[in-house]
Amino acid sequence: MRWRHWAKGSVLPIAHGVGLFSLLRAMDAGHRRVALNYHNVDPGLFRRHVDLLATLARVVSLESLLDGPGRGGVEVALTFDDGYRTFVDEILPTLVERGLPATWFVPTAHVGTDDIFWFDRVRAAVLHARTRGGLVVAGHEWALFDWNREYVAAGITRILKAMPVHERNGTVDDLLREIGAAPEVVLRRLVSATREQLRALPALITVGSHSDTHPQLSQLDEASLRQELSLSRSHLEQWTDRAVRHFAYPSGDFDERVVNMVRATGYESAWTTEPRFIAVEDRYRMPRVAIDDHAPLSVLSAKLTFWVNRLPVIRA
Numbered sequence: 001m002r003w004r005h006w007a008k009g010s011v012l013p014i015a016h017g018v019g020l021f022s023l024l025r026a027m028d029a030g031h032r033r034v035a036l037n038y039h040n041v042d043p044g045l046f047r048r049h050v051d052l053l054a055t056l057a058r059v060v061s062l063e064s065l066l067d068g069p070g071r072g073g074v075e076v077a078l079t080f081d082d083g084y085r086t087f088v089d090e091i092l093p094t095l096v097e098r099g100l101p102a103t104w105f106v107p108t109a110h111v112g113t114d115d116i117f118w119f120d121r122v123r124a125a126v127l128h129a130r131t132r133g134g135l136v137v138a139g140h141e142w143a144l145f146d147w148n149r150e151y152v153a154a155g156i157t158r159i160l161k162a163m164p165v166h167e168r169n170g171t172v173d174d175l176l177r178e179i180g181a182a183p184e185v186v187l188r189r190l191v192s193a194t195r196e197q198l199r200a201l202p203a204l205i206t207v208g209s210h211s212d213t214h215p216q217l218s219q220l221d222e223a224s225l226r227q228e229l230s231l232s233r234s235h236l237e238q239w240t241d242r243a244v245r246h247f248a249y250p251s252g253d254f255d256e257r258v259v260n261m262v263r264a265t266g267y268e269s270a271w272t273t274e275p276r277f278i279a280v281e282d283r284y285r286m287p288r289v290a291i292d293d294h295a296p297l298s299v300l301s302a303k304l305t306f307w308v309n310r311l312p313v314i315r316a
Contacts, residue, residue, distance in 0.1 A: 016298035021305045025056070025074070028306050033065055033278040035077045035271065036303075037288035040189060043090035045294065050098055052297050056304050061101035062206055062246060065278065066269060066286075074304060078102040079271065079288060081210055081248055082120075083111060086189050088197045095204060104201075105210035105248035105271070108235040110192040117214055118172050119157050119251075120190040124182035126153040131179050138163070138171055150292070161216055161251055198239045208246035209233050209267070218255045225258065229265045246271065248288075259284045277306055 015021060034057075038046070053059055057074035065077040078095075080087050083106035095102050110117065126135075127149045135144045135152065138159050142152045156175070160168050181187070201207065211217065212232040217225060229247070236244045245268040249258070252273030262270045262284055269283045276287040289303050302308045 012298040012302050013296065016301045021301045021308060024305050024307055030306070031072050032074045032306055033077075034074065034304065035062065035065060035079055035278065035286065035288040037271075037273065037290045038078065038080045038091075039082055039293055040084045040086055041080075041091065041291070041293045043086075043094065046091055047094050048297060049291070049295075049300055050094060050100065052300055053304075054098075056301070059100045062103040062208075062269075064101075066283065076304070079105060079208075079248070081105045082117070082214070083107055083192045083210065084189070085191050085193045085197065088193055088201075092201075092205070096202060099204070101204050101206070103206040103208050103246060105208040105246075106193065106198070106232075106236060107210040107212060107214040107250065108232045109213040111198070111235070111239070112192070112194045114191055116187060116190045118169070119161070119214075121181065121187070122157055122160065122172060122175060123153040124186050124190065125176055125179055126156060128182045128186060129179040135179070137175055161253070164219075165215075195239045198236070199241070201240065206246065207236055207240050207242060207244060208248060208271075209236060209244055210248050211250050214250040216251060216253045217249060217258045218253050222261075225261050226265070229261060229267075233265065233267075245269070249273070254285075275303075275309070277309065 041049075053076060057076040058071070060068060060075050060077055062077045062079065065075060068075075078100065080091065080102060083104070087104060107117075126144075129144065131144055133144060135142045137156050140155070140159055142155060144152055160171060163171065198207065209229070209232040211228045212235070213228065215228060217228065220228065233244045247262050247267040247270040249270060249272055254270075254272065259270065269286055271286045271288050273290060274285070274287040275289045277289075278287060281287070289309065291300060291303065
């Protein structure tokens with residue numbers, strides 16, 4: 001964990017600053033395709049990302065990435081998960097201004113409400129906790145420092161997602177009582193979009209399904225799985241008056257049964273969190289490269305450099 005933090009905070013900025021990534025990209029003559037996976041990115045940082053993308057790649061739609069002939073170089077599709085209201089308020093203006101297509105994968109259960117997904121409440125609480133030192137959750141202990149909170153939040157969330165729902169809910173409540181909820185100004189950024197915002201989206205934005213309640217799909221029985229896939233799609237098509245063709249697995253969680261159900265439900269593609277460039281792919285196991293909400297330009301540059309992105313410290 002400390003090594004990864006040091007590499008991303010020190011090594012990558014130096015490599016980016018001296019032009020190493022640019023040199024490696026110039027030496028790579030192949031046609032590369034990659035889908036970037038954002039969540040709730042800071043709008044000012046995203047504008048800087050867009051400026052960098054303009055020099056490194058062509059931004060194309062998800063459909064073009066899937067079916068287009070390609071023109072050499074790097075082609076990038078922008079995807080955003082979890083349906084945050086901030087996408088419309090803060091990110092959409094930049095996309096429209098620059099004429100950039102994007103795909104927004106929206107879970108539907110919280111649309112039009114002030115509810116916040118449990119994993120967002122946990123992450124926000126850990127990042128803003130006044131607690132120092134040891135933090136014990138579900139029998140696992142983490143040393144909590146200022147520098148490692150993102151890693152701790154990710155580790156705790158990973159443990160909680162593997163739990164049965166009834167057990168997880170109680171553990172989340174216990175954790176939030178122990179360390180306290182995040183400030184209200186932070187929580188407001190985690191609220192879902194409204195139906196009116198979905199209905200008013202410009203044609204540049206493709207809406208995809210991200211399930212209804214954002215569960216671990218592999219844990220569901222057949223009836224619940226079918227409902228998660230079909231209900232979210234029908235809601236989105238009703239709210240947007242558009243066909244919903246693409247699906248993103250919540251938390252990247254799927255198995256063969258889930259893949260078969262996604263295909264049978266009629267989606268044309270499904271997207272994972274496997275952090276790879278796209279080669280010849282199964283359309284229902286498409287990879288995406290995650291970009292952290294606060295990733296500096298050096299991280300984006302590294303992840304768009306084919307040979308560098310293959311390194312475990314970069315992909316994590």
